[in-house]
Amino acid sequence: MKVITASDRSIPQTPSVVTIGTFDGVHIGHQKIIKKLTKKASEKNLNSVVLTFFPHPRMVLQQNSDIKLLNTIAERKEILSALGLDYIYVKEFTKDFANLSARDFVKTILVDTLHAKYVIIGYDHQFGKNRSANIDDLRKFGAEFGFEVEEISAQDVKDVAVSSTKIRSSLLSGDIKTANAFLGYDYYINGTVVRGKGFGKKMEFPTANISVDETYKLIPKNGVYVVASSYKNKTIYGMMNIGVNPTFEGDKKTIEAHFFDLDEDLYDRHLKISFLDRLRDERKFESVEALIEQLRQDRINAKQIIANRNAQTPL
Structure with a gap:
């Protein structure tokens, strides 16, 4: 699998099957579409290509948009790369690109760049300047330029739309289990371990403070x-607090992970951290001692969840 961009000279000059979308989350609905894409490509002996966009269109067209995405662009590439695609074409979304007419989009991107012979697309897909063209227009362009259009059913499109919305709302409400079920994998963040205030270490719960560079990355609801x-090719487990440390009168949101059975310096390390479940809301305790007692109980609860989860995982 190869990631290509508009400036890449290694764009394949061979025919392809293409699907188009933002694919934020690359969730189970997206995965269903991509399976259809790779199957068609295999049957026709063509390249399978996902055409995706970054930045997200709302980031460009709505200057005040506070949209939070399920994946950074690097994460999106990583997940797509595991799905058996030949190419991921990341098209930079700009205002000039948004102003392309539907015909120019089809000619310059689908035909001249990706050499599409089949385009798999949702029945309600709109494209071109002001989203003025639809699947019927795409079929007409296909007849003109020599590619076929395969429609994704209304039910499949509904699956995509509903799960995308539900994933975001689930994460923002702390419902990790629902989010993970719709994603088809455990939601995760990537970040660098930075120095914090050291409260955790003083309480027997040293934490790795995680800094996520991409401000558009969706962080789940505050809580534990x-x-x-x-770490070092081994899965490590722990518990994470997202919030402001109210017991210590904090006012700045932090992401702090305490890993069980790990006593090593993690500063400046890059970590990918997956969310398995949610323990509780963050709250202010009457004393540090009361907080410590709660953290001890959190650790017991977390280890039980991990044990149950691992027991259910087939060997």
Whole structure:
């Protein structure tokens, strides 16, 4: 699998099957579409290509948009890369691109760049300047330029739309289980371990303070979570607090992970941390001692969740 961009000279000059979308989350609905894409490409002996966009159109067209995405662009590429595609074409979304007519989009991108012979697209897909063209227009362009259009059913499109919306709302409400079920994998963040105030270490719960560079990345609701990461090729488990540390009168949101059975310096390390479950809301305790007692109980609860989860995982 190769990621290509508009400036890449290694864009394949061979015919392809293409699907188009933002694919934020690359959730189970998206995965269903991509399976259809790779199957068609295999049957026709063509390249399978996902055409996706970054930045998100709302980031460009709505200057005040506060949209939060399920994946950074690097994460999106990573997940797509595991789905058996030949190419991912990341098209930079700009205002000039948004102003392309439907015909120019089809000619310059689908035909001249990606050499599409089949385009798999939703029945309600709109494209071109002001989203003025639809699937019927695409079929007409296909007849003109020599590609076929395969329609994704209304039910499949509904699956995509509903799950995308539900994933965001689930994460923002702390419902990790529902989000993970719709994603088809455990939601995760990537970040660098930075120095914090050291409260956790003083309480027997040293934490790795995670800094996420991409401000558009959706961070789940404040609270305490069961998490997993990989360190030195080994899965490590722990619990994470997202919030402001109200017991210590904090006012700045932080992301802090305490890993069980790990006593190593993690500063400046890059970690990918997955959310497995949610333990509770963040709250202010009457004393540090009361907080410590709650953290001890959180650890017991988290380890039980991990044990149950691992027991259910087939060998």
